[in-house]
Amino acid sequence: MSFKWIALSGGVGGAKLALGLAHELDPGDLLVVANTGDDFDHLGLRICPDLDTLMYTLAGCSNSTQGWGLEGETWACMEALGRLGGETWFRLGDRDLATHLYRSDRLRHGATLSQVTHELSSVLGVRHHIVPMSEARVATVVITDEGELSFQDYFVARQCAPRVRGVRFEGAENAHMCETLRLALEDDALRGVIICPSNPFLSVEPILAIPGVREALATIKAPIVAVSPIVGGQAIKGPTAKMMRELGMDVSPLGVTEFLRTTIDRIVIDLADSSLLPSIRNLGIEATSAPTVMRSLDDKRSLARAVLEFSGA
Template sequence: MTLANKPRVTLLAGGVGGAKMAEGLAALEDIDLTIIGNVADDEEFHGLWVSPDIDTMTYTLSGRINRQQGWGLADEGTRALDILTTLGEDTWMMLGDKDFGLHIYRTMRRTKGHRPSDIARDIARAFGVKAAILLPTDDRVQTRVKTQKGWLSFQEYFVREKCAPQVDALEFSGIAEARPTGEALAAIADADLIMFAPSNPLVSIEPILTIPGIRDAVKAASAKKIAVSPLIAGKVVKGPADRMMASLGLRADACGVAHHYQGLIEHLLIDHQDADLAREIAALGITVTCSDILMKDAQDKARLARQVISIAMGGKLNGEAA
C-alpha cells in the first residue's frame, strides 16, 4: 500500500452485518471506501423490483435506517400495505410507504432500460451516501433455498417462513450466465484491502464470489484480504447463517468460516470467545486476530473498522505508527 494516499478499501457485503461493517468503515475519513453488495436477494413484489441488501446498505450509510429493525426506513408507515391487504394481496414482505417510493423509482428506470448499476449509484447519491455502492452484476441472479417445502426464493425462506425450514441445498439461479460489472472488477483489482464483511458466507458473500470472474479477480488481486467472522461462539448475531451452515454439513463456527474462505483470505478476525480455534484456523494458512468483534453501537463499528485497516496497513495509517 502507498501510505501517501488514502488506502482503497473494497468491502464485500450483504445483510445487516455487512451494513454495520460498512458504517464503521464509512466513519473513517482516512480511507477510500467502495462496497460491492449482494443482489441475489432481489425479488419482485407487487410489480416492483426490490433489492433488500442494497437498500439496507443505502439506508444505513445515509443515516435513514430503522435502527431497531436494522432494515427499512426510520419513521415509516404501512398504509400502502394495508390497502393491498384490503384488496386481497399477499403482503408478507414488509415494505414501508417511503420504501415503496424507492422501489417505484427503481422499477420505473429498469423498465426504461437503465443499467441497474447506474440506478443504484444515482439512488445512493440522492441519499447523500459518500461511499461507492457497486453491484457485482447487472444481470438477474437469485438465491433459491431447497427445503422440505420445496424450492423457495430467498425472501420466501427468510421473511415468509422466518428461516424455520431446514436448508437442504442452495442455488443461485442465473449466475452461470451473469457477467460481472466493470466497476466491481476494477474495485477489486485496484484495492489495497479487500474485506469480507461479517455477513452470511453462504447467501450474502457467496453469490458475489460465484458471479463468473469475481472469485478469480479476488484471488488475483494484490490487495490484503481480510475477513471478519460473522459467528461468535458458534452463534450468529443476526440471521440464519449458523443454522444454514450446520444443515449443509459445514462447521457452524469461526473455523467453518475460515474453511469456507480458505484460498481467498489471508487474515481472519475472530472473537475472543473463539480464541481456542485460533491454532486450527492458523493451520489452514490464515493468520488470526482475536478481538471483540460484536458491533453494538457506532463506536464499536468504527473501532473494529480501524482495527482491520491497521492490520492491513501493518499497524500504520496515514504514515503514523499504530
C-alpha cells in the same frame, strides 16, 4: 476512480461494518459491493433488500431497531393492500415504497442497476460508492428438504424454517461482475478486500459465484480479510448458524474459515472465540481477535479500524 479498499457485503451485518469503514475511510477510497442475489420482483416492483439496507445505513436513515427499512416508517399502504386481499407477507413501508417505485421506473427506461443505485445514494446523501455485484439478475435459490425455495420465500415467508441442503445461484453463470468492481480489482492501488460479517452462503457466496470474481481475487496482491459472522457458536442475526448445522459444518469461526479458506488470506474473529486462533492458523489463514459485536457507532468504527490495521493499513 481508484479505490483502495473493497468491501463485499450482504444486508444488516455487512452494512454495520460498511458504516464503520465509511467513517474511517475517505469516500474515494472505499467501494462497497452489495449482494443482489436477494433481489426479486414483488407487486410489480424491483426490490433490492441488501442494496437498500446499505444505502439507508450509510445515509443514516435506517431503522435502528430492526436494522432494515427506514426510521420512522409508516405502513398505510400495506394496511390498505391487506384490506383488499393483496399480498402483505413482504412488508414495504410507505417511504420505502418510493425507493422501489423510482428504481423500477428507471430500470424499465433502460438505466442500469449501478446507475440507479448511484442516483438514489446521491439523493440520500451517501458519499461513499455502493454498487451491485452485477447488473444482471442473479437469484439465490435455497435447496431444502421441502424442495427448492426462492430466497425471499425461504427467508421471509417461511422464516428460515425448512432444513437446508444446499444453495444455488440461478443466472450466475451468465452474469458479469459490475464494471466498477472489475476495474477496482485490477487496480494496483488496491490495498485490501474486506468480506463483511454477512451470511457466507446467502450473502457472500452469491458475489463469489459471479464469473471472474474468484479468479480476480486469486490474483490480487492485496490481502483478503473476512470478519466472522459467528460469535460464540451463534449468529448475531439471521440463519447462518442454523444453516451451518444443517449442512454438517462446525458452527464457529473455524467453520466459517474452512468454508472461505480458498478465497481469504486472513480472518478477524471475536474475542470470545480467541481459543480458535491456533486452529484457524493451522489452516494457513492469518487470524486475529477483536470485539466484533457492533451495537453502537463506536463499535462499528472500532471494528473497522481493527480490520484495516490487520489488513496492513
